[in-house]
Amino acid sequence: MSKICRTVAGALVVASMSFSALAVDPAGMVKSSKGPVSIERGGQKLLAVVGTPVLPADKLRTGPNAAVGVTLRDNTLLSAGPDSLIIIDKFAYESSDQTGNMSISIRKGTLSVATGKIAKKTPESVDFNTPTSVLGVRGTEFVIEVGEGNDE
Amino acid sequence: MSNFKLPVCLLALLLLAGCASERVVLLPSADGKASAVIIRDAKGEVVLNQPYAATVRRIDANSTYQASPEEVKARFADALAAQPVRPSSYVLYFEPGGNVLTAESQVVLSRISQEITERAAAEIMVIGHTDRVGSADSNDALSKKRAEAMREVLIETGVAADKIEAVGRGERDPLIPTEDNVAEAKNRRVEINLR
Numbered sequence: 001m002s003k004i005c006r007t008v009a010g011a012l013v014v015a016s017m018s019f020s021a022l023a024v025d026p027a028g029m030v031k032s033s034k035g036p037v038s039i040e041r042g043g044q045k046l047l048a049v050v051g052t053p054v055l056p057a058d059k060l061r062t063g064p065n066a067a068v069g070v071t072l073r074d075n076t077l078l079s080a081g082p083d084s085l086i087i088i089d090k091f092a093y094e095s096s097d098q099t100g101n102m103s104i105s106i107r108k109g110t111l112s113v114a115t116g117k118i119a120k121k122t123p124e125s126v127d128f129n130t131p132t133s134v135l136g137v138r139g140t141e142f143v144i145e146v147g148e149g150n151d152e
Numbered sequence: 153m154s155n156f157k158l159p160v161c162l163l164a165l166l167l168l169a170g171c172a173s174e175r176v177v178l179l180p181s182a183d184g185k186a187s188a189v190i191i192r193d194a195k196g197e198v199v200l201n202q203p204y205a206a207t208v209r210r211i212d213a214n215s216t217y218q219a220s221p222e223e224v225k226a227r228f229a230d231a232l233a234a235q236p237v238r239p240s241s242y243v244l245y246f247e248p249g250g251n252v253l254t255a256e257s258q259v260v261l262s263r264i265s266q267e268i269t270e271r272a273a274a275e276i277m278v279i280g281h282t283d284r285v286g287s288a289d290s291n292d293a294l295s296k297k298r299a300e301a302m303r304e305v306l307i308e309t310g311v312a313a314d315k316i317e318a319v320g321r322g323e324r325d326p327l328i329p330t331e332d333n334v335a336e337a338k339n340r341r342v343e344i345n346l347r
Binding site for chain 2: 029030031032033034050051067068069070071075077079080081082084095096110111112114116130131132133134135136137138139140141142143144145146147148
């Protein structure tokens with residue numbers, strides 16, 4: 001009996017964990033993908049094909065000759081070239097009143113950015129991090145390159 | 153001894169930082185409006201506020217310069233080519249009081265359905281609005297009803313239901329601000345945002 005209880009309880013814990021994983025609002029979605037592109041999420045490695053949701057804390061990694069494009073829920077466009085590592089450190093957005101915040105890191109490679117609705121409404125709640133600097137934006141499109149950067 | 157440790161430590165840090173060269177280039181904004189990037193680090197900040205203004209950091213020193221479209225293409229062509237299609241936005245208008253589209257908006261709706269099929273992994277946000285005729289509560293319900301009606305129409309044209317989010321904003325966000333209980337056709341609308 002107690003064994004059954006434990007099994008059921010265990011199954012419930014696993015179920016609730018997977019529910020909470022699903023409950024996280026996505027940050028965006030992969031809209032273009034070329035060559036080997038992966039998303040690292042909680043120790044798992046997923047193939048980043050077109051249509052794959054991108055969640056806060058995801059790491060996007062492109063291989064040689066690869067590239068990936070992501071549209072975040074606030075209409076921010078992110079795209080990375082080959083041998084890049086991009087991390088969605090933070091992303092929160094309430095579409096009904098267009099408020100939120102985001103923090104995105106580039107550890108290596110190339111990243112192109114066209115900022116969206118959060119940057120338009122509250123530019124101070126948007127930042128981009130390189131290994132040595134923090135970038136603030138004012139309604140902006142820009143590109144960042146990090147050579148010989150950090151692989152983690 | 154400790155007097156020596158500090159400089160050695162600093163040197164090691166400088167060498168580490170020197171390995172990571174970093175470059176930022178401001179691009180012209182799509183809408184042509186003024187824009188800027190502010191780069192802050194341990195030393196202070198650099199502001200880029202002209203198209204193609206750039207900064208590069210090597211061995212812990214920043215230098216700013218004017219980049220060119222050719223240089224941006226050479227360094228960033230792959231990243232820029234992967235940029236998703238830009239989001240787009242449409243507004244549909246309604247006959248008074250209900251969820252029937254005006255004739256012009258019927259035409260726009262068919263253009264929207266077409267664009268959805270052309271976008272990679274399209275996501276659709278439908279936002280309903282009303283004018284100020286009737287109570288705020290009834291307008292919340294009406295705006296939601298208008299958004300849901302457009303969502304249903306899009307589903308009928310073959311768009312997957314889980315790609316469409318529909319919300320109602322009632323009379324809160326008028327295109328044209330009016331006094332209460334004023335009928336205003338431009339405020340009886342649904343925004344459809346595609347990304």
